[in-house]
Amino acid sequence: MDIDEILLDCEDRMDKAVDHLSQELRGIRTGRASPALVEFIKVDYYGSMTDLRQLASITVPESTQLLVKPYDASAVAAIAKGIQGSGLGLNPVVEDKQIRLVLPPLSRDRREQLAASVKQMSEQTKVAIRNVRRDANKHIDQLEKDKSSKVTEDQARDTKDEVDKLTKRHEKTLDGMIDAKRKEVLEN
Secondary structure (H helix, E strand, O other): OOHHHHHHHHHHHHHHHHHHHHHHHHOOOOOOOOHHHOOOOEEEEOOEEEEHHHHEEEEEEEOOEEEEEEOOHHHHHHHHHHHHOOOOOOOEEEEOOEEEEEOOOOOHHHHHHHHHHHHHHHHHHHHHHHHHHHHHHHHHHHHHHOHHHOOOHHHHHHHHHHHHHHHHHHHHHHHHHHHHHHHHHHOO
């Protein structure tokens, strides 16, 4: 691995960590209904655990309701059972060949719990980004020690500075995402 490959790999892995957090945050409930809240719920569909989004279309008819329309009408009971067992505190109402989910308003305590979990997710992602930085710096040190790579001490230091800049940029992006999500969760 040369210096350019190390930087590209480092940036790619940091981007993936931020993208993963972004996907996780979509599933955090706020005051409004969002299909992202339930699309990754696992449903036992003919013996295999399948994401709800693969089994049904999920729409938002009102700001506090979700409507789940299974592609296969025989899956309604399995989907309702999966939603109940998801731990989200939602009670599915089966209406013929569709399921309606009414989202109760969040209490102040629940909003604070969600905000705390958002903060915890952020910290986990920051740890992942710092681990990527550590790995990149380790590779740079190895290249510097390996005489056949012809990487000078100055090049190694400059590359480590570049890795630090990438780390700071990604952490700043995370902070912005987290602040926005915490604000969204805590609004009434």
